[in-house]
Amino acid sequence: MSVKAATPARSGAKSKQPLREWKRFRFPQSLYRWGGVLLGLVFLSYSVVYLNIPLERFFNMFGRVGTLVTERYYPPEIDYITEPDYLASVVDTIQMSYLGALFGMIMAVPLGWFGAYNMSPSKRFVYPLARFVAMSARSVHETIWAILFVTILGFGMMAGVLALTMFCVGFAGKLFAEEIEAIEMGPVEAIRATGANEFMVMVYGVFPQVRVAFTGIGIYTWDVAFRAATVVGFFGAGGMGWYLKRNILQIETYRVSAILVSIVVLVLIAEGVSAWARARVAKAK
Amino acid sequence: MSILSVKDLKVRYSASGPEILKGVSFDVEEDDFFAIIGPSGAGKSTLIRCINRLVEPKSGSILLYGTEVLSLNSRQLRRLRRGIGMIFQEFNLVDRMSVMDNVLSGRLGYVGNITGLFRLFSKADITRALSVLDRVGLSDHVDKRADQLSGGQRQRVGIARALMQDPKLLLLDEPTSSLDPKISREVMALIMEIAAEYKVPVLCNIHDVQLAMEFCNKIIGLQDGIKMFDGPTSEMNTKKLDEIYAMEVL
Amino acid sequence: MASAQATAEQVERIIAARSKAKLVRSLIYAVVLLLVAWSVNTTIIEDTDWARMGSVANVLESVAEFIGIDWGLFPHLLEPALETIMVATLGTLLGVVLCVPAIWFGALNITPFMPITYPFARLMMTLSRSIHEIVWALFFVAAVGLGALAGVLAIAVRSIGFIAKMTAEAIEDLDPKPVEAIRAVGGSEFQVFVYAILPQVLPVMVGVIIFEWEINIRRSSVLGLVGAGGLGLVFFRQLNTFNHPGVTTVIIAILILILFGELVSYFVRKAVI
Numbered sequence: 001m002s003v004k005a006a007t008p009a010r011s012g013a014k015s016k017q018p019l020r021e022w023k024r025f026r027f028p029q030s031l032y033r034w035g036g037v038l039l040g041l042v043f044l045s046y047s048v049v050y051l052n053i054p055l056e057r058f059f060n061m062f063g064r065v066g067t068l069v070t071e072r073y074y075p076p077e078i079d080y081i082t083e084p085d086y087l088a089s090v091v092d093t094i095q096m097s098y099l100g101a102l103f104g105m106i107m108a109v110p111l112g113w114f115g116a117y118n119m120s121p122s123k124r125f126v127y128p129l130a131r132f133v134a135m136s137a138r139s140v141h142e143t144i145w146a147i148l149f150v151t152i153l154g155f156g157m158m159a160g161v162l163a164l165t166m167f168c169v170g171f172a173g174k175l176f177a178e179e180i181e182a183i184e185m186g187p188v189e190a191i192r193a194t195g196a197n198e199f200m201v202m203v204y205g206v207f208p209q210v211r212v213a214f215t216g217i218g219i220y221t222w223d224v225a226f227r228a229a230t231v232v233g234f235f236g237a238g239g240m241g242w243y244l245k246r247n248i249l250q251i252e253t254y255r256v257s258a259i260l261v262s263i264v265v266l267v268l269i270a271e272g273v274s275a276w277a278r279a280r281v282a283k284a285k
Numbered sequence: 286m287s288i289l290s291v292k293d294l295k296v297r298y299s300a301s302g303p304e305i306l307k308g309v310s311f312d313v314e315e316d317d318f319f320a321i322i323g324p325s326g327a328g329k330s331t332l333i334r335c336i337n338r339l340v341e342p343k344s345g346s347i348l349l350y351g352t353e354v355l356s357l358n359s360r361q362l363r364r365l366r367r368g369i370g371m372i373f374q375e376f377n378l379v380d381r382m383s384v385m386d387n388v389l390s391g392r393l394g395y396v397g398n399i400t401g402l403f404r405l406f407s408k409a410d411i412t413r414a415l416s417v418l419d420r421v422g423l424s425d426h427v428d429k430r431a432d433q434l435s436g437g438q439r440q441r442v443g444i445a446r447a448l449m450q451d452p453k454l455l456l457l458d459e460p461t462s463s464l465d466p467k468i469s470r471e472v473m474a475l476i477m478e479i480a481a482e483y484k485v486p487v488l489c490n491i492h493d494v495q496l497a498m499e500f501c502n503k504i505i506g507l508q509d510g511i512k513m514f515d516g517p518t519s520e521m522n523t524k525k526l527d528e529i530y531a532m533e534v535l
Numbered sequence: 536m537a538s539a540q541a542t543a544e545q546v547e548r549i550i551a552a553r554s555k556a557k558l559v560r561s562l563i564y565a566v567v568l569l570l571v572a573w574s575v576n577t578t579i580i581e582d583t584d585w586a587r588m589g590s591v592a593n594v595l596e597s598v599a600e601f602i603g604i605d606w607g608l609f610p611h612l613l614e615p616a617l618e619t620i621m622v623a624t625l626g627t628l629l630g631v632v633l634c635v636p637a638i639w640f641g642a643l644n645i646t647p648f649m650p651i652t653y654p655f656a657r658l659m660m661t662l663s664r665s666i667h668e669i670v671w672a673l674f675f676v677a678a679v680g681l682g683a684l685a686g687v688l689a690i691a692v693r694s695i696g697f698i699a700k701m702t703a704e705a706i707e708d709l710d711p712k713p714v715e716a717i718r719a720v721g722g723s724e725f726q727v728f729v730y731a732i733l734p735q736v737l738p739v740m741v742g743v744i745i746f747e748w749e750i751n752i753r754r755s756s757v758l759g760l761v762g763a764g765g766l767g768l769v770f771f772r773q774l775n776t777f778n779h780p781g782v783t784t785v786i787i788a789i790l791i792l793i794l795f796g797e798l799v800s801y802f803v804r805k806a807v808i
């Protein structure tokens with residue numbers, strides 16, 4: 001027993017012997033496992049204390065949320081969201097979302113190329129740089145991009161479009177790079193062997209292989225960008241978000257809930273359109 | 286005068302890895318159809334891919350039509366590559382492109398970026414593609430997508446693509462290994478005819494010794510990165526074959 | 536020569552077909568381009584206050600203000616960074632708890648009463664995913680007041696959709712044989728769940744949870760903007776005091792935090808799966 005316990009790593013090889021004693025986890029895995037769990041629990045309870053989370057408020061929150069919704073947010077003022085001003089902002093939001101997705105993807109294609117290990121022009125410099133750019137663009141939240149662009153360029157939809165562009169660059173750039181890394185290298189080599197330059201190798205050897213996937217990713221990117229577009233206006237970057245902010249500040253709760261309803265409906269429609277389009281594209285393969 | 290002259294070629298894939306080619310030398314003459322035979326892992330593909338530098342050799346010399354291949358910069362290398370047709374075991378066609386576009390992609394070394402990007406190939410290129418497709422017997426499949434063809438047909442597209450390059454040398458990396466015996470023979474016969482027609486020397490990796498003896502006029506036997514035999518097909522015999530394939534027999 | 540004749544004709548035909556395909560494609564491009572031009576006009580050209588923005592030099596000047604790092608700020612970023620991680624972690628775990636009914640009701644093969652429970656679960660998932668985390672945070676700030684709790688709740692609710700959707704799909708795809716085996720030895724529905732379903736679904740679920748946790752760090756880093764604590768609040772303060780290098784510093788801190796999250800998730804993934 002003691003020998004076995006001391007060499008748990010080889011227990012797989014010895015498992016043919018009948019075990020005299022069976023335990024789910026043996027030392028020292030058991031120690032790591034329970035230690036990890038314990039550490040996690042300590043971190044969690046410490047977090048609750050550290051963040052000053054009022055547990056009693058958490059537990060009677062459900063009732064409060066219930067009354068809040070039924071008394072203050074219901075019924076939504078549907079008339080408000082059918083006003084032409086608001087509908088115009090919906091159109092703005094849609095425009096912002098596809099412009100952001102489009103510009104983002106135009107930039108994401110070279111970024112995906114440079115950030116794909118197999119095709120990158122330089123594995124030492126360009127590859128890590130492209131990966132870093134994509135990661136940074138993605139890591140910074142779209143609302144932060146929106147605030148930055150509003151600060152620099154002033155209020156308006158340009159800031160929103162640019163914020164969504166940055167977000168989409170990172171989002172699509174990473175997915176594009178992964179897609180390029182998964183291609184077959186045979187055709188790439190064949191095109192290279194004809195004496196084509198690297199750009200032509202991309203166009204003829206790589207692009208036909210990833211075209212369908214890129215289209216799907218593009219549609220998905222737009223879908224995600226649309227969700228983000230509904231709120232960038234909250235920080236002054238145009239679209240429906242601005243109406244949301246104004247009504248929250250004026251405590252027009254029925255209008256707020258109407259706007260939320262409109263957001264949910266629009267996102268659902270966008271999701272439906274995106275799923276349908278992606279299915280179409282996948283079939284056209 | 287030899288067209289291709291390889292001297293003391295040595296290759297490693299990584300600095301610490303084993304030496305895959307341990308100093309191989311040979312010469313290819315104008316009307317040669319050269320076969321490279323040898324057991325799996327001997328370095329046949331590596332050798333072939335060094336000629337157009339898909340693999341970078343560590344040292345040695347490759348003289349092709351009097352040019353030192355190993356000292357070319359990337360632009361010169363592309364110039365060189367466009368004059369070398371290559372045919373692959375797995376065909377390496379771009380599946381989602383039409384047969385026509387696959388064949389036209391053989392011209393990519395000659396056309397500019399804009400022409401390539403928008404597929405604005407000249408009438409001369411298209412005419413040439415059609416006659417080449419006609420030559421390999423695919424004139425009925427011009428508009429099909431490459432992935433709709435059978436293996437033998439796909440290899441014919443590969444041959445057509447190589448011919449589009451107006452090649453001065455053909456490199457073949459086991460062109461028949463993915464095909465059944467009957468089709469293999471047809472494809473080899475086609476390549477031999479075409480090579481004679483276009484007057485291109487051929488360097489061909491091949492697993493099937495019988496095919497090699499049948500179609501090639503010279504043979505290189507490679508074993509574990511070392512050249513064991515180099516001479517006309519007529520000088521090849523069972524004993525020497527056994528020697529080359531010793532590793533496999535044991 | 537007859538065959539040459541045929542070839543010439545064929546060339547003409549192929550060139551015609553290729554240029555027709557090109558024409559159709561150019562038409563599509565033209566329509567898309569017009570649409571884009573129209574949108575660019577309305578969203579960018581007409582909606583921008585060009586006078587306020589000034590010349591390109593002005594814009595570059597304001598960008599240049601952000602260049603630099605406020606080293607003095609770093610010590611003040613540790614606590615908010617920790618808060619951000621904590622909010623993300625607690626939010627993710629609470630999300631997992633809240634997920635359970637959505638998973639149970641939302642997997643077609645185990646949903647208790649299809650006509651009611653299934654649509655209910657789908658509704659939960661959709662609401663969770665389609666409302667942006669900022670909006671959820673605003674809602675919970677209204678419900679429970681300013682502070683980390685609102686952030687935790689927003690993150691939790693926002694996480695339900697993805698975790699539940701992926702897990703429910705995993706349950707729908709699971710191998711029915713172990714389920715039958717446990718039923719065959721006389722196990723109760725609960726035992727079937729624990730011994731046959733859970734072991735198959737757990738790896739998927741753990742993967743999804745780690746993935747979501749990473750995303751939640753990114754989300755919780757901004758919830759401070761609407762009063763839910765963490766780095767977002769510091770970001771806001773730097774911006775309002777016009778300490779632009781400080782803004783850059785906070786963004787760098789967020790990047791580091793997310794990198795840290797990626798590292799942790801890499802190791803946890805390796806340890807667990």
Ligand SMILES: Nc1ncnc2c1ncn2[C@@H]1O[C@H](COP(=O)(O)OP(=O)(O)OP(=O)(O)O)[C@@H](O)[C@H]1O
Pocket residue numbers: 298299305323324325326327328329330331332492
């Ligand atoms: N890209 C690579 N990186 C590292 N090692 C490689 C690479 N390609 C080939 N090798 C190694 O080089 C040796 C020779 O490979 P090569 O493909 O040239 O053999 P071959 O003679 O063509 O064999 P086969 O008949 O199976 O095609 C093998 O040991 C192989 O493992």
Ligand SMILES: [Mg+2]
Pocket residue numbers: 329330331459
């Ligand atoms: Mg080989």
